[in-house]
Amino acid sequence: MTLRPGSFLWLVRHDLVLSSRKFSQHFVGRSRMMVWTIIAFGLVFMHGLCRPTADLFARQDAQTQASTLAGAVLFMFLWQVSQAITRFTRLLYSRGDLDLLLASPVSRRAVLGAHAVATAVEITLVVGGFVFPMADMLAWRMGAYWLAVYPAVVASALLASASGFALTVGLFNLLGPRHTRAAAQVAATLIAAAMILGGQFVYLFGSPARPADALLNTRPTAPAFMDWLIQTPMRGVTGDLVSLILWMALGGLAFAWTVLRLGPGFLQGAILVRGLGDGQLRAREKAQKPFRPGASAALRRKELQLLARDPWLFSRGLLQLLYLAPVCIVIWISKEEASLALLVAPLVIMVLSHLAGILAWLTILSEDAPDFITTAPVTSREVLRHKLEAIFLPLGLILLAPTLGLAWAEPLNALLMVLFAIAACASAALINIWHPAPARAESATSRHNPPKIVGLKENVVAVCWAVACVGAVGREKYWIYATLAGLLFVWVNRPPRRARA
Amino acid sequence: MSVASSPAPALSIRGLCKSFDGKPAVEQLDLTIQPGEFYALLGPNGAGKTTTIRMAAGLLLPDSGSIEIYGVDALHDPIAARRITAWLPDEPALYDKLDPLEYLEFVAGLWGVDPAVAMSRARDLMEVLELWPHRHTRCEGFSRGMKQKVALAGALIHDPMLLLLDEPLTGLDAAIARQVKDLLTLRARAGRAIILTTHILEVAERLADRIGIISAGRLCAQGTLEELRARTGRAGDTLEDVFLDITSRAPAP
Numbered sequence: 001m002t003l004r005p006g007s008f009l010w011l012v013r014h015d016l017v018l019s020s021r022k023f024s025q026h027f028v029g030r031s032r033m034m035v036w037t038i039i040a041f042g043l044v045f046m047h048g049l050c051r052p053t054a055d056l057f058a059r060q061d062a063q064t065q066a067s068t069l070a071g072a073v074l075f076m077f078l079w080q081v082s083q084a085i086t087r088f089t090r091l092l093y094s095r096g097d098l099d100l101l102l103a104s105p106v107s108r109r110a111v112l113g114a115h116a117v118a119t120a121v122e123i124t125l126v127v128g129g130f131v132f133p134m135a136d137m138l139a140w141r142m143g144a145y146w147l148a149v150y151p152a153v154v155a156s157a158l159l160a161s162a163s164g165f166a167l168t169v170g171l172f173n174l175l176g177p178r179h180t181r182a183a184a185q186v187a188a189t190l191i192a193a194a195m196i197l198g199g200q201f202v203y204l205f206g207s208p209a210r211p212a213d214a215l216l217n218t219r220p221t222a223p224a225f226m227d228w229l230i231q232t233p234m235r236g237v238t239g240d241l242v243s244l245i246l247w248m249a250l251g252g253l254a255f256a257w258t259v260l261r262l263g264p265g266f267l268q269g270a271i272l273v274r275g276l277g278d279g280q281l282r283a284r285e286k287a288q289k290p291f292r293p294g295a296s297a298a299l300r301r302k303e304l305q306l307l308a309r310d311p312w313l314f315s316r317g318l319l320q321l322l323y324l325a326p327v328c329i330v331i332w333i334s335k336e337e338a339s340l341a342l343l344v345a346p347l348v349i350m351v352l353s354h355l356a357g358i359l360a361w362l363t364i365l366s367e368d369a370p371d372f373i374t375t376a377p378v379t380s381r382e383v384l385r386h387k388l389e390a391i392f393l394p395l396g397l398i399l400l401a402p403t404l405g406l407a408w409a410e411p412l413n414a415l416l417m418v419l420f421a422i423a424a425c426a427s428a429a430l431i432n433i434w435h436p437a438p439a440r441a442e443s444a445t446s447r448h449n450p451p452k453i454v455g456l457k458e459n460v461v462a463v464c465w466a467v468a469c470v471g472a473v474g475r476e477k478y479w480i481y482a483t484l485a486g487l488l489f490v491w492v493n494r495p496p497r498r499a500r501a
Numbered sequence: 502m503s504v505a506s507s508p509a510p511a512l513s514i515r516g517l518c519k520s521f522d523g524k525p526a527v528e529q530l531d532l533t534i535q536p537g538e539f540y541a542l543l544g545p546n547g548a549g550k551t552t553t554i555r556m557a558a559g560l561l562l563p564d565s566g567s568i569e570i571y572g573v574d575a576l577h578d579p580i581a582a583r584r585i586t587a588w589l590p591d592e593p594a595l596y597d598k599l600d601p602l603e604y605l606e607f608v609a610g611l612w613g614v615d616p617a618v619a620m621s622r623a624r625d626l627m628e629v630l631e632l633w634p635h636r637h638t639r640c641e642g643f644s645r646g647m648k649q650k651v652a653l654a655g656a657l658i659h660d661p662m663l664l665l666l667d668e669p670l671t672g673l674d675a676a677i678a679r680q681v682k683d684l685l686t687l688r689a690r691a692g693r694a695i696i697l698t699t700h701i702l703e704v705a706e707r708l709a710d711r712i713g714i715i716s717a718g719r720l721c722a723q724g725t726l727e728e729l730r731a732r733t734g735r736a737g738d739t740l741e742d743v744f745l746d747i748t749s750r751a752p753a754p
Contacts, residue, residue, distance in 0.1 A: 290617070290620055291606045291609055291617075291620045291623070292606065292610065292616055293610065293613075293616045294610055294613070295610055295611050295612075298606070298607050298611050299610075299611070301607070302596065302599070302603075302607045305598065305599060305603065306596060306598050306599070309639075310598070368594070368595070368596045368597065369594035369595065371560055371588075371590065372588075372590075373611075374560055375558050375559055375560065375583055375586070375587075375588045376583060376608075376611040376612065377580045377581075377583040377584040377611070377612060377613070378580070378611060379580065
């Protein structure tokens with residue numbers, strides 16, 4: 001089909017083509033046949049993974065099914081909202097494509113609308129990649145009506161895009177161009193984590209004797225209509241046609257209204273952000289400090305300044321903390337007369353290991369000006385050493401507080417925690433250094449997208465060290481096996497001899 | 502004997518060769534630049550200008566040949582060579598999350614400049630380049646020209662004896678380009694050697710003491726503008742005419 005250049009659908013296609021090109025960057029160097037094979041394998045794998053879950057779901061009683069479904073729908077929606085905030089904030093601040101379109105004679109409203117539609121499509125596909133295989137398996141196991149999940153995910157994506165768009169514009173109006181990016185990043189993190197935290201909260205404290213249950217049982221009863229409205233998405237997902245149409249209409253209307261109503265404000269914001277470089281917005285005056293001497297100090301200071309100013313780093317650390325805290329609470333309360341170290345140590349090790357990996361990636365492999373550093377009168381070994389110092393300084397500071405707290409109650413366990421945390425951090429940093437895949441400095445997106453395979457390896461080795469620490473704290477022999485597994489994993493991942501030379 | 506009083510040439514390149522995937526980018530290049538000299542290296546796209554500059558800056562290792570900077574063998578003692586050299590690429594290499602003052606402090610620290618001297622130089626350079634009002638604004642919001650000015654200030658803050666400039670005027674407006682040209686001329690008069698590549702022939706014509714024309718990785722001609730005119734036998738021609746005449750007669754790659 002030939003689309004008229006500059007038309008709304010033409011713009012939507014343009015955005016989707018760009019998104020597909022970004023996605024295809026993950027498969028650089030592979031043939032088309034190989035890419036389709038990988039995608040097909042991924043789909044088969046996901047369906048295989050969802051099959052037992054669908055069986056389990058089908059065996060549950062109706063009430064459990066309803067509450068599981070409600071949780072899943074809410075989780076999907078919050079995940080989509082988080083994705084939408086991230087994408088709209090990126091659009092607001094990134095330079096390039098939008099600049100060209102805003103400067104063109106094409107209607108700005110059409111440009112923004114097309115981008116919003118493309119965002120909703122992207123969100124549908126990202127979330128759908130996980131949800132659709134489950135819907136297929138449920139349809140196979142329980143009936144074709146579960147295929148209603150497909151349009152339901154689209155409706156949810158429209159509503160989530162509207163919510164994400166409104167939140168981004170709201171944050172921009174509230175905080176201004178200087179702080180919105182960081183705030184939106186944190187908001188997206190918190191929203192994505194909210195459902196998991198809520199689920200963990202109910203799981204942990206949900207027995208009749210626990211306060212959360214009492215809290216949930218004392219909630220005011222919703223009026224019948226509201227109750228009916230709230231349950232619309234759940235009924236829509238399970239194939240109720242009226243509910244599905246209602247939900248899709250609601251999503252579509254909310255999406256159209258938000259983009260049309262708040263679009264001009266968003267565009268004003270985008271233009272304001274683009275004007276930052278023209279001196280329309282002045283930086284705050286700072287006290288003039290004298291320069292400080294030394295190449296070593298300069299390298300460390302530069303890395304620490306860049307890390308401290310990276311909102312992505314903050315949100316990733318926060319997300320890790322939020323996800324892991326409930327797991328540690330589970331470990332803690334599952335043991336009678338449990339040691340405090342069982343709560344603190346695995347959490348600290350996992351978070352620090354993850355942070356070490358991120359910091360190594362950001363400081364060593366995502367250096368903004370590698371050529372410039374090469375021309376400086378310092379050796380590459382010195383540069384690496386000071387970068388590592390810059391990585392381990394904040395990690396040490398983060399480790400200090402829980403160590404002091406734990407040392408007060410359980411000094412030996414505090415020492416064990418420190419040793420295993422150091423091992424975990426060193427392992428994560430080494431895996432990053434040994435598997436360099438430098439990001440393009442000019443691309444914030446690639447800068448903040450470490451290779452997934454390296455992230456997976458970091459997680460494996462971090463789990464080894466966390467398990468080893470839990471074992472050591474519990475004086476159980478398996479800590480030796482976990483330690484050996486961690487060491488073996490790091491050893492296996494060392495670079496080939498030729499690369500090291 | 503200090504580098505400043507060394508009788509050695511500021512840059513001496515002998516028999517420099519570099520190939521990429523078997524395709525020669527620079528072939529048997531010989532180049533000598535004296536202290537205080539402003540040398541413009543011209544050539545069509547892909548002629549080997551940037552490759553030459555990057556090898557002199559220590560960013561690329563040559564396949565063969567030698568590079569000496571004020572008598573220091575840049576291939577065997579790269580740290581000593583870098584200490585007296587500055588390199589400015591056409592795409593400014595900055596840190597978006599640092600402001601210009603922080604960037605200059607970082608560069609001065611790397612080159613071991615005394616903090617008080619560096620602070621004073623930073624202020625002078627930023628005032629000349631009209632960056633002082635933006636000293637606390639992070640570079641991420643700067644236009645390309647602004648970024649280029651910050652990078653230039655960074656290249657000059659350690660007062661290098663040899664400046665390697667790769668298309669330094671790209672993206673600068675006329676007024677700032679004029680300031681930069683004046684700044685570079687002053688540096689050359691103060692005894693610093695400058696080698697610059699540019700496609701703006703007027704810059705080379707006006708500023709350079711000597712001009713080298715490179716094509717297909719080989720130095721086709723070099724000398725003052727008058728010497729180049731004499732070589733083509735067309736007195737009174739502009740540098741553009743001379744350049745086109747010489748490059749059209751150069752062997753194809």
